[in-house]
Amino acid sequence: MAVKKIAFGSKIYLDEVELACALNQASVDMKRDNKRVVTIGCLDTIPGPVMSGAKFSGYSEWGALGFEETLEAKYRAGSTVNFMMVIGGTAGDVCFEVVGPLSEDVHSWPAGDLLALSGAVPDGNTVARQLALHVGTSITATGTGTGQNVGATVSGAICVVTYRVLSVVGSGTVTFATEESSDNGAVDTYAAISGLGATFTAVGVQRKTTTSATKAWKRINRAAFSGFTSIVVTISVGMQAA
């Protein structure tokens, strides 16, 4: 059944840092650069490429891994960031992801009010819709997560898996594989999808894609886990708009 959701409780990430507790506004803006063509003979519309962006704003939370420190570091580095909203904030919820460079880092320091901060990923980037398989899940050993019907993708479509290791205790290595099945393993046993695995030795984000056809049900297998006492992860799987 279709349900409305309030934004409160949603998880919003900039790479491996969760910003939700600092933000009071976030949006993903999806656009296509379609062309309306009027010729002497006819009217036509030419589908254009996806040109999406994201914006987020809130309170300038200071300190280690706060909103201010995170945004400043990533903006000054000028590198590509992975922005994601997990709408609702639990496993199974819809996520929207935009990957691109930050274009804004705006500080507001009004007297008599809380300091504010905003950032943006500019229009012109790709966007992916995913389902969250793990949200803030603590992992202490190898094993498999619960499968979800994410939807099959046909050959040529871009299947995306985004792994975020949010925190670690101790030092070690963890290896993830994304597995697929047509019936949640009832008859068709789960098997790893080639090219979608990832290995971490520290916090970070990795985004893996494949254009091979994939089956509807997907789950995460912690194929190897050593050294760490525990880690916390958010992992999502879905499809990128072509």
Added chain:
Amino acid sequence: MAVKINGGQPGFIHTLNAVAICGQQFGLEMKRNNTKIRNNCGLEVVVGPPEYTTKFSGELEFGTGSTEATLWSHFSGGAAQAWTAKPSSAATGVANPLMSGTALADSYSMSLSASAPVSFDFAATGTDSTGLPTRVTS
């Protein structure tokens, strides 16, 4: 007899790719690319080719077959899809004209504000060869 219809009445059906869309605001904007010509005979307006945009917005519903799933399917697919809009009143039984056509998504945004439902804005341009939606009375 001519009657006015409240947009919030049950029976207002707006579909995209045959799936009902649930929102708070629906719009259809039609315009003609008319050209004004000023010459020594005066001012003349030459009628140009029409085009239209269909828009909807509101609080977003999630789940299988939901507005969210439908809009993403349309946007990510990158192909024009059929749409319909039929404002009708279940209370009075009035059957109003059905507007329909095919459209291609231009923009789709999703916004999260603290303490508010997740909201959306969607806009698509008509790809019908005449530049106008079809209007059918019944």
